[in-house]
Amino acid sequence: MASSWASSANSRAVMRANRGRDTRPEKALRSAVHALGFRYRVSIRPIKGVRRTADLVFTKQKVAVFLDGCFWHGCHEHYRPATGPTSEFWNNKIAGNRRRDADTDQRLQQAGWEVIRVWEHEEPSQAARRITERVQAKRADSRGAT
Template sequence: MRGNRGYDTGPEMALRRALHSMGLRYRVNTRPLSEVRRTADVVFTRARVAVFLDGCFWHGCPEHYRPVQGRNSEYWRSKIARNQERDRETDRLLEQAGWTVVRVWEHEDPVENAKRIETLVRRD
């Protein structure tokens, strides 16, 4: 488990580089709402946009996730289901507080996602 980084992963860095090259400035690994113990990967506080870059395995990507077979398969199935439920709860809490939530899969093109995020951040 030690090899699984919590932040500054390759996909996160690629997305942040793309956002930065567009002139966007943001906070990294920050709680959008201080009272909710959930950390977004990229946060635009003024625009109230929270970006979560989800790993295909840990968040159960419909395209790439393959259930673990073998000894602890039930543990992993339950773990991924809890992660997905927590993601839905986080989205709901942030949206109720007036935030826009963006979920990005690790396998998606960072430049395309940065363009989509830019339109949300720069809207008036």
Template sequence: MTEASKSQHGWSDQLPSDRSWKPRPGMSREARSSEQDRAAGGRHRRVVVLEGDKRATGSIALRVYRRTRRIRAYLRWSEQGRTREQYVGEVSGPSRTTNLADAWMMARAAGLVRDEALPAGSKASSTAVRAVMTANKGRDTGPERRLRSLLYHRGVRYRVNVRPIPDLRRTADLVFQKARVAVFVDGCYWHGCPDHYRPATKRSQFWQDKIQRNIARDADTNRRLREQGWTVVRIWEHEEPNEAVEKVMKVLAS
């Protein structure tokens, strides 16, 4: 086959790198689900509509098509106990994260998935806002539980949801009392994540003021704890769990 013919048929000279399509080794089912949530823009954006107005939660599978040495994306879901899938298209980004996000965009553009509908009587302005509100909990969030589990399996022990300094009304998600390390797992919306925070469109000034107060309180917490000899570690909920663990371990080892 000539070079012109290869180009016309989408051929590539080399196989894509593993990091562009393979999942991280040893990822738990929960970690993979969180990866899909991040790529889709939230679990509420992974809805596959089935016959009879039934719903399923979709996921994207990436595979290398060795004949052309390109990455193909498939939408997968479970229906009546069987795994179904639908070809979405080819992706060519440098990382798995990028390719998953691109595949979800293509699936949505093709009408293969849609956002979860707001339930009757919901006061939320959108499914995205409702998802944020539903996920907002003061403690034991999914990212917190994943971080705790991974640290525990690394042999690290800690206290959960306590004040590092008893007379200071600031509660950390994980506290390493002897090492004087306080870990906070911050939600992207409520703590103003620079990558994922999107201002509300309704009552926008009210919510922006609230987020700014949270950001100011976080900075004040950091300052107060450091003045008392504590090291503060802040982890965004979107961070990959294994990378978050390594961040904590590095601080504990220093």
């Protein structure tokens, strides 16, 4: 077996178990948005050719929603920097994720998209209301512009 960047077999197993989509917070948010009567696309790239996948996408309104995990995206409320022998790796990883998130937001905004970021600790029903209010506003803007 080829050597892994993971520090141990246990670390490797934990990393492989992390889901890329359909996590419990994602399902709860999608359910709350759906319950408000809104339909969306799931896990698509809003901009072709840019390898960034949004969790919920309202294509007509050009609204991209990202549900960010507190650890993986460095939530200011819950994230605690790693300590110990692997701290440099993890701190660099989270800093890189933050840079990529900012770059993603900028690219989408330059392409005319609105970006909404939701933290995994947010109450799904409140986040769903925030999302649907923006989608409704974009719908109203597009009707008024015709």
